[in-house]
Amino acid sequence: MRFNGRVAIVTGSSTGIGEAVALAFGREGGCVVLAARSLDKLRTHAERINESGGKALPVKTDISRISDVEEMVTATIREFGRVDILVNNAAYTELSLRPFHETKPEEWEGEINTTLKGTLNCCWTVLPHMMKQGYGRIVNITTAGVKTGSQYLSLYGACKAAIAQFTKSLAMEMVPYGILVNAVAPGMVKTGALDRVFGEDLLKSHLATQGVARLGDPEEVARVVLFLASDEASYVTGQHWSVCGGLSPQ
Template identity: 35%
Template sequence: MTAARRLDGRRAIVTGAARGIGRAIAERFAAEGASVAVLDLDADAARATAHEIGARAFPVDLADHDAARAAVAGAAEALGGLDVLVNNAGVLRLGPLLEITADEWDLVQRVNARSMLSTTQAAAPVMIAAGAGRIVNLASMAAKSGGANEAAYAASKAAVVALTRATALELGPHGITANALCPGYILTDMGAATRTDDDVARWSARSPLGRLGDPADVAGAALFLASDDGAYLTGQALNVTGGMIMH
């Protein structure tokens, strides 16, 4: 007998899914039986990922409110409905607090936080009509710990946690859960240009497990929240940090 897959028959949208954590989540969802739509700014990479995992690609600039809503609506229509929305897309900008420009600040907030409002506003009516749904928002360890040279990024991720709680309260009566994941140091392309071997060793030492995270670690947590096993969790900000943050 073949064991049932945990997302058989589910329809999922994953933003920022062309690479990194988003790709790992989309790939895991597809392997678990979900029909997946890949949303990403990089059109070529989105199409390549979608082709490789058997998904559909929807290139979109999620910093554009109207475009983000239209892409989610189009993806939900193409999938024949929507059961899971994973808001993963994000950007990282590092720099001293006193040197952040207004434009840099606004870009980080638009992509990391406001885009989740845009996509949720488009996804929620579909889920409300169905009487159920799962929303998983990618925040960060930075939402809880902050960090020097991370002011814009940390603020945007703290906003994600707050948005998630408001979403859980407002959409819970419709059978929709909303949770955030707070990954720690995950080895992806984001930040690779400024990451050194010494950085990796120093960060690894902060974890009781003695290692940094892999995108698959985050994908497993997202799968749990999207599946029936996570049905009674909502409004939570779950750490995927290897014990670096425990609150």
């Protein structure tokens, strides 16, 4: 199996895309650390992986808190002895569609601290381990909106754009250490977050503007994430892959 002996941390793996990514690593032989705030859900997914012969560790983690992230990585090393793969999938999900000028500065913290700083916290904490190993794969989840613009989700789009840019820079810095860093930009994927943010009518009008006129499935994103995390992608770094049914042109 592709991930035999590999240890993968997947943030935001209690639901949606992160759940699909974590279960896919488990199916393909990886040791999976499931991280999010909802421990009950993480435990359920971990049991599923363990019962089917895989190895999984659920760790309650708020990625906006560096102490939580440090504890998560310590638990990973204690349980599995190394960390090969980090999928930065968790993001601030209490979103509502609003023009930027109607938001208040005190509302920006959630997005900045979770989506942007949470991703930085996780990278910063795993990198020393990956550098010591001389091996690592980081996959950051952004959004296709980085390429098209994120109308009424401008702060979310800005944080994801920062992650896309950070991905390219970090990729160059990490080449000497055997660490590859890429990003995946999902379009509209059927998850709880999408249902919460967009109503049915808005989704229909968005879908009419893209090539493949249906919502994506979390599994379809997971397949690209796993490819980038695998040794098949050994010559791919600093890239930003769209998985969006043709929503964005790149």
